[in-house]
Every structure is written in C-alpha cells, then in structure tokens.
Amino acid sequence: MPEQKHGDTERRLLAGALSVFCEKGYDGASIREIIKRAEVTRPVLYYYFANKEGLFHRLVTDSFEQAFAEFENALAGVVGCRARLKALIRVAFARTECSPEVARFLLHVFFSPPQEGPQFDKVRFGRRRLGLVAALMREGIEAGELAGGDPETLALAFCGLMDMHIMAKAQEPERRLTPELGQDLVDLFMDGARSGVPAV
C-alpha cells in the first residue's frame, strides 16, 4: 500500500508544479505555492525531489520525452513529406487540445530567457525537435517532393507556423486546434498562400 500512496503523492507534486511553473515561470513559481496546490507540506517535496531545480528538470524531461516519442510514433509507417507533416501536426494539436498545460509549459521553457531557471540546456530539447522536422524536410527534398532550400530553415518555418498556433491557443483558450486546421496549415506550408494563378 505504500507503493500506491507514494506514487500518488509524487503525481500530485508533479501536477502542482506543472500548473504553477506554467502560470508563473520558473523564478516566479514558489515552492510554497507548489506544495499548496499539491496539498503537501514542504519537506515532502524535498523527500521526493532534490530541490526546486530537480522537480523542474524532471518535469521538463518527462514532458518532452513523452511528446517526442508520440511524434516519432505518429511518423512510423507514414510515407511522403506532406503526409508526414500532417501526422506530426495532428499529434501536436491533439496533445495541446487534451492537455494544454504540458504543451504550453514546453513552449514557455523553450522560449524563455537563457538564464531563467536552472542552467540546463533547454536549447538541446528545441534542437532535437527541430532535428526531427529538419530530417523530414531533407527526405522531402531528396524525394523531389520539396523544391529545395535549407532543410533547417524549412524546419524552423514549419515549427514556427505550428508553435505560433499553439501559443495563440494558450493565450485565448477558446481557439480550437482542430485536426482540419492542422491539415490546412500543412497545405499552406506546402502550396503557399498565393492564389493559384501561375506566377509569371
């Protein structure tokens, strides 16, 4: 029975910390508020985690690894650049809709000032995701599906297009990130915004 209680308390702590970090950022979040939301006293936090930084680090890596794994799963077996991008954005949007805090949290961490919070390499996480997308772009170019250009630039553009919509939802939660919107965004990325009349 201790097993059950142990896991539950830890989960409450992680949930409380996620919501506070998500609202106030690392430095703005206080241990006192985290334990309040987790309905736990202070030393309990230090029983489960080394310190504030450890709790934060755990939260970041867990959230990121799970999201990243889902991205990779979504791509398995899907062929074609356009279809793969659609699979990617579908998962990203679905995740955001069903657990907005996690998505927000990761984006806030990624976009936060370099020295906010612990000194660990948030940039590394951003780059891993970017690398995944850049690989898609490279495949697309080699397959002749994409016109060309720098794969990393294309990846930045696509991630920007996707993340900006996720951030927008964070700021106005009534905005819906539907699968259809995701598909439209990929089509926009692939086909461009200009009207169909042939340019020149």
Next chain:
Amino acid sequence: MPEQKHGDTERRLLAGALSVFCEKGYDGASIREIIKRAEVTRPVLYYYFANKEGLFHRLVTDSFEQAFAEFENALAGVVGCRARLKALIRVAFARTECSPEVARFLLHVFFSPPQEGPQFDKVRFGRRRLGLVAALMREGIEAGELAGGDPETLALAFCGLMDMHIMAKAQEPERRLTPELGQDLVDLFMDGARSGVPAV
C-alpha cells in the same frame, strides 16, 4: 548640464535593465544586478522609476512602440501583398541584427507565462502586431493575390515563421538574419515548399 546627466543616467538604467531582463526574465532579474550594470546605486533607480514594475513597463512599451512604428513606416507606399510582407520582414530582421536584445526581449515578453512579471496585458501587444499582419493578409485576399483562408490564421503562420527565426538567432547568435533570407521566407510563405511539378 543637469539635463545631459539626467538623460544619460536614465539611459544607462534602461540599458542595464534591458540586458538583465533579457537574460533572466522579469522575476529572475534583481534590482541589485540592474543597478550594478547601470553603475548606479539603488535609490537612483527609484528616483527615475516608481519601482521594478515601472521600469519594466517603460521598457516594454518603448521597445514595442518603436518597433511597431518602424513596421508601419516600412509599409508606407509599398503595394502588393508579397512586397509588403517582404518590407515587413526586412525591417524585423534588420532590427534583430542591429539590436538583438530588443527583439529578444519583446519575444520573451510575448511568449512568457501569463502571470510572470506584472499583470499588464502583454497579450495586447502581441495582438496589435498580429492585427497589422492580418490586415495585410486581408488586403491580399481581397486583391486576389492570396488564395483565401482566415486572415488571422495566415497572420499567425507568417509571424510564426518570422519569429521562429528571430528566436533561433537569439539561441545561436552566429546565425545571420540577412535580407535575402527574409525575402526567401516570404517567397516560401507565398509559393509553398513543394516542388513546382504539379501535384497528383
């Protein structure tokens, strides 16, 4: 002569605050470090600004208003959606290259957690810029230059594509945001990433 000294001290304070806020975020920035970089004692800060929040607010509004004005100037007299987008991104990239801290600062503020720092409406600033871009898109649609779709969605996509490159430069300063890159990004946005061969 007091006039000169007065302005200089205030400028040093603003510059110091900008660099600290930019590195550590609002909550991570301490008054002590700001005054250290400004080479000023503490009460001097409170002589020029009401408090930490006032200093921050001044910095945000000044930076934003100047950037926004430059955007509007850049658009004056330019016709055609593609050309207007190119003018916009050229100014944004040029600003980032010549004063990276200001650009970073604004993006960090815009993307920061909702309750980090003072309770003022950072969302409002984001929306003003988005409104500017959305208006461009609306014009483009009405002029038949753009295929259609929701102007706000198009604006989000374009801002994402642009901001993501600015953030990327913030994280690896050796990345260059050249005018040519800006033009290429607009062309990417307009024409899409897919190769020219007709799909299907």
Next chain:
DNA sequence: GTCTAGACCTACCGTTCGGTAAGCCGGGGT
C-alpha cells in the same frame, strides 16, 4: 553669501525566498 532643488549617497527595513533539523507515527518483519 545664502537658499533651493535636483541628483545622488549610506544604511536600514520587513518580507519572502529555498532549504533543513529533528522528531512523530503506523505497519510489516522477526
């Protein structure tokens, strides 16, 4: 020479922060 006011200083305040020492308590093993 005296006064005033703007620009700035030293020294201090109360609060909140992250973190810890030391002990309580209940259940399982022996």
Next chain:
DNA sequence: ACCCCGGCTTACCGAACGGTAGGTCTAGAC
C-alpha cells in the same frame, strides 16, 4: 514485544529580495 523504516510533521534557518528613510553634495538663482 520489539524494532525499523518509509512517509510525513512542526518549527526553524540564513540569504536575497524589493523598497525606503534621511542625509550629502553640487550648481544655479538671487
């Protein structure tokens, strides 16, 4: 009956925080 240990408690700590009281110094007005 005993102990042990995992999970938790109350009570406390030093440090850093944002902010202020009150005095000093200098330059210009008269």
